[in-house]
Amino acid sequence: MINESAQYNVSANAVKKVVIAGGGTAGWMAATALSRLIGKSVSVTLVESKDIGIVGVGEATIPPIRTLHKLLGIDESQFMQATQATYKLGIEFENWRDKGHSYIHSFGITGRECWAGEFHHFWLRAQSLGFGGEFGDYCVELKAALENKFATSDKAPLNFAYHFDAVAYGKFLRSIAEQSGVKRIEGNIAKVNKCVERGYLTSLLLESGEVIEGDLFIDCTGFKGLLIEQALHTGYENWQHWLPCDTAMAMQTEAVEPPPPYTKSVAHTAGWRWKIPLQSRVGNGLVYCSKYMTDDEARETLTAQVTGAPINDPRIIRFTPGKRRLGWNKNCVALGLASGFIEPLESTSIHLIMTGIIRLLRNFPFDGITQSAIDEYNNKFNSEMDAILDFIVMHYKVTNRMDSPFWQHCQTMDIPKSLQHKIALFADTGRVFLDDGDIFRVDSWTQVMLGQGLTPRQYHRVADEMSTEELQRFMAGLKQHVDHHVSQLPQHSDFLKHRMGA
Secondary structure, eight states: OOOGGGSOOOOTTOOOEEEEEOOHHHHHHHHHHHHHHHTTTOEEEEEEOTTSOOOOOOOBOOTHHHHHHHHHTOOHHHHHHHHTOEEEOEEEEESSSSTTOEEEEESSOOSOOOSSOOHHHHHHHHHHTTOOOOGGGGOHHHHHHHTTBOOOOSSSOOOOEEEOOHHHHHHHHHHHHHHTTOEEEEOOEEEEEEOTTTOOEEEEEETTSOEEEOSEEEEOOGGGOTTTTTTTOOOEEEOTTTOOOOEEEEEEEEOOSOOOSSEEEEEETTEEEEEEEOSSEEEEEEEEOTTTOOHHHHHHHHHHHOOSOBSSOOEEEEOOOEEESOSEETTEEEOGGGTEEOOGGGSOHHHHHHHHHHHHHHTOOTTOOOHHHHHHHHHHHHHHHHHHHHHHHHHHHSOOOOSSHHHHHHHHSOOOHHHHHHHHHHHHHOOOOOOTTOOSOHHHHHHHHHHTTOOOSOOOGGGGGSOHHHHHHHHHHHHHHHHHHHHTOOBHHHHHHHHHHO
């Protein structure tokens, strides 16, 4: 017999109307997901202004975006046509460990692990015995990136992501969202109205005088955080003591060579430079610390190193690395730059929009907002941001570079205790244990730590269970498999032309 007092009653504060403030990548990703996945239960209204520019430099992604596209029923060919997309197998890091040194952080699995130890323990033992080659020899995606090759199929899949035009991506998603019932209103927000008693947001007042009422608000207004910060005063954790870069300069150039299937990150004396290949143009940018490089020096550095005719003048983007103290405050959820910004080094910005949307959907307050749902969202938000922070800071801290005041600062700066532990654990034992919110796998941590020059002092002794001859056969077999797979792949540019033609 059902206990009637235990039955769940729909709250009078049920969420029926969702209002998204701001368009761009974050706003239209949220609008598309909400309308396609729960559009029968809620109405979605998006307010954006044609007078407010879109930052739109986030042109590189990581593989989970494919899962989101599949969930939303997005056709890959249509998406790639609309956004000038290319395939991405990883990131090449040049001049990070030392000037003139480079390595690739790929999206692939390296070698084969066992119950007690990951593959790198077997590789480390092989190294101690004088064989084994390069660590990257055992990863298909990494070797394919080095040879500018790419193809994927159900029989021989690769783990990949995309490079794309972020502004075009927002427009592409807008068309899908509006077809799915999202109402778009153009206008500038003049005031954010709040409930006097509870402090919850009630409506947005536009300069036109129109009032947009809602039950749940999603802030996609960028760095200014019009709702989450200016209206709700949520607070911001400044991480600049761990991430010294605070400025980016971005420009686009015409493509003059076939696009490689990876992003390029080149360290310089006060930060790093990105190069992201699209089908017919290249996204370029310089990330730097304003304490060690002026804007004029940055512009000179960037323009001297890009290839191809400029499409636009370099534009400056100021940022403070960090995060909101709450990703969800009262009845407002912040996504994208409104929720925080670590920096673009490992292409996590669009991924964080996606995980924020999925986390909101999993905790969606259909029957009314509860503190337990808010707390769950924020716990996962903090865990994820903290794990990404560790991964990014590691690139600056684990390096041999001491050739400029910037890199000298990075060598001596304090780092989070959690990262101190991860570095010490790997250096002492070769072990990698991931945090709950870590979006990067053991393979990623291992590739970057080894690439940056951190070599463990020992390996897990389970690798000694193999005789030298068994280990040699094991390693040779894995390398042969990788070499064979890569040999069958076409050039990335050829596969891209075939894919676009199909």
